[in-house]
Each structure stands twice: as C-alpha cells, then as structure tokens.
Amino acid sequence: QVQLVESGGGLVQAGGSLRLSCTASGHTFSSYTMGWFRQAPGKEREFVAGISRSGGRNRYADSVKGRFTIARDNAKNTLYLQMNSLKPEDTAVYYCAARDTMVLLTRSREYDYWGQGTQVTVSS
Secondary structure (H helix, E strand, O other), rough: EEEEEEEEEEEOOOOOOEEEEEEEEEOOOHEEEEEEEEOOOOOOOOOEEEOOOOOHHHEOOOOOOOOOOEEOOOOOOEEEEEEEEOOOHOOOOOOOOEEEEOOOOOOHOOEEEEEOEEEEEEEE
C-alpha cells in the first residue's frame, strides 16, 4: 500500500505556471504507474497525464499537451506536474494516483491509490 500527498497548488493568473508535487510513502514508489487527474466543480474527474514506472513513457490529455509536463524522481519518491501557460479552464482540484502495474493507465477507475488533492485556481 502507498500513501500519496499532493502539494504545490494555489492561485495563479492566466498564462502563469505552477508545479505540483506528489510525495509517496509506504511502498516502493518505482513499482507504481502514476497519474495526475483533476476535477472541476460539477464535472467528472478527468485524466491529465500519466507516467510509467521508470518514467520512460508518458501520456497526456489533449487539453494539456504542450503545456503540462509529468515527471518522476524515483529516488525521491516524488511525482511532479509542471503546468505552464495556465488557463482559467485548468481550474480544478488536482489529484495524483497510483497503481502497482507496468501498464500506463488513463482511466480513474483503474487506479488503486489516491491523494487528497490540491486546489489550482487560474484567474483570468
């Protein structure tokens, strides 16, 4: 079992940047495929980005391609999401998720472990 804690959210103006972090504890971080999801008020949770166990493969939602970058540091048990050129529509609670698998997953129901979320608000 792994515990996940997100940080780095906040309020930023449109066009600005934020970097989210997700620190894992309790199990071997490098065993887990990791993902970032977000949920805006009144909307379903949606996939943002995913990364393989080694970090060699990643995948992005079309809405964030070219603006967001997912990365991981297995030595530090930490997942990152660098968010650039932020837009008001990026406003949401952002969650990191984990599953002990080699498959790069994009659906929320496929992940077993979740953090508590961190709020990102982008003002226009």
